[in-house]
Amino acid sequence: METADVIIIGSGQGGVPLAADFAKQGLMVVLFERDLLGGSCINYGCTPSKAFLAAAHAAGRVRQAEDLGIYAQVEVDFPAVMERVRLIRARWHQGVQKRLHEAGVRVVYAQAYFTGERTVTGNNVTVQAPLVVINTGTTAATPKIPGLAGTPYLTNRNFFDLQKLPPRLLVIGGGYISLELGQGLARLGSETQIIVRGERVLDHEEPDVSETLAEALKRDGIQIHFHANTQKVTYNDNLFTLELDNGQQLQGEALLIATGRHPNTSALNVAATGVELNEQGYIKVDEQFRTTCENIYAIADVAQQPAFTHVSWEDYRRLKAILHGENRTRNDRVLAYAIYTEPQVGRAGMTIADAHKKGINARCVTLPMSDIARAIEWGHDLGFYRMVIDTETDLILGATLVGYEAAEIVHVFVSLMEAGATWQLLEKSVHIHPTYGEALPSLARGFVE
The missing domain is CATH 3.50.50.60 (FAD/NAD(P)-binding domain)
Known part of the structure; x- marks a missing residue:
């Protein structure tokens, strides 16, 4: 030894x-x-x-x-x-x-x-x-679907080894991996269908985030099957056939499994x-x-x-x-993340529901992308910006951004929250016109009585 x-x-x-x-x-x-x-x-x-x-x-x-x-x-x-x-x-x-x-x-x-x-x-x-x-x-977790084992299904582990574009793609799962890769192949030319067990995609996000992404996928020609469970998988002659519990049969040359980790x-x-x-x-x-x-x-x-x-x-x-003896902990920074669909989702801190669950007296404001000059000019009017604040302290608690390059813009909120800033600091800021970031002070002005 x-x-x-x-x-x-x-x-x-x-x-x-x-x-x-x-x-x-x-x-x-x-x-x-x-x-x-x-x-x-x-x-x-x-x-x-x-x-x-x-x-x-x-x-x-x-x-x-x-x-x-x-x-x-x-x-x-x-x-x-x-x-x-x-x-x-x-x-x-x-x-x-x-x-x-x-x-x-x-x-x-x-x-x-x-x-x-x-x-x-x-x-x-x-x-x-x-x-x-x-x-x-x-x-990647593999669901126990009869017939799936032994077939050449894809996960994020082997997806990037693809050599040929599949004419038709079937995706099981409604999380960020299925949406990113499913939309990606659809935009490159695959006819794509997504099978979702529940009533919406990205069910860990706020409902209007899910609705916005579902609309975006629809614009890309993607068909989403909600409230659907795959009961059986068959693979013959390089073709997958899925039997759903609603009686439908779906076929595709590729099957992506993205049902968790x-x-x-x-x-x-x-x-x-x-x-x-x-x-x-x-x-x-x-x-x-x-x-x-x-x-x-x-x-x-x-x-x-x-x-x-x-x-x-x-x-x-x-x-x-x-x-080295310092007092750091596993949750001592503002948590932020992004989903790289188009439009993107940028998230930082708490949602309004998160805040209420913690007993915080919180409120939020929302600004549609269709009200933002740069979004209108560039044709990126699908989505919204939302900010959550503590009404007693005026501190910024979180933000949800759905829109073009939202993953970049959300960092403004990350820094403000780490600094312990209030919404008033953002409200009085002068951001450049016309930019997507210009909308953030406008968003904060929604709290002005």
Whole structure:
């Protein structure tokens, strides 16, 4: 058995900088990785998906430019689109390899599992260390639909390996992955249908967010089947057939499964080191990422943190500070995220419903995109801006933006909220005309009595 100063399991966006920082401090760091360095973000998440959507949304905007008096035929070289995606992914992956190598991190390519207290084994290498960090992330969950197993269905894991554009795409799931990738393939030329179990897409968002996105998908020619469950999958002669519980049969050359995630903990044998899991299989941690075994920590989505790269990276900064004696916690920053459909969804902090559940006397104002000069001029009038405030303190509690490049604009609210600003500060700001950001002070003026 070998010894090290630090063991890190998983090379996601939290594990890699932790490993590199510890190694640069002169510590012996061993990182176990069972798959590709860089975790889901670089290999089958943010990096490839946004490179893919760059092409898809470019095509979509051209097709929808008729309202501007622009008429064009769009020709998509799908193999070239996907080759560019894979080249960008490979470049980022190589960057992670270089970073770890230059820092002096020892990488063991193997499925890691605990064989004793703070003792980890993988590929015939057993290492014990006084500090262990688990950063193994999550994997696409596969529903137990009769006939699905053994078919060449897609998840975000293998989606970016597509070589040919499927003429017809079927998508099971109504979350952000299904919407981003489903809209993306539709804009590149696939006839797309989405099967949603409930009454709306993005059911974790506010209802009018769901309604806006459903309308956007409809404009792209996407058909959504609500209140529909897939009872059976058949795959014959390169064709998927789905039987729905409403009696419908849908067919397509490709099937994308995007029905949620589950934590990568089943192979870790955490019981051997006294680490406990919750009922969903996530690692139990306290507010400072401590597991139930002393000096073992878990960060990011395997610890049921919000499944976003920027959260994982901030968890790295949080844990590093905690280990140096600082008082940081797992929820000590404003949570913001985005959905990269078109229009985009940008979210920061609380919704009005979140605030009321917490017992806060809150109110909100909403400004339609159709009232924003820049949106009208550019033909991006689908969506809205919304801000939530605490009526007793005037502090900004949250924002929901649905519109063109909302993921960029929402950062205004992130900074204001981190600074403890009130809505009056935004209201008296002078933003440039004509911009999308110009609408934010106008939004705040909705609170003026």
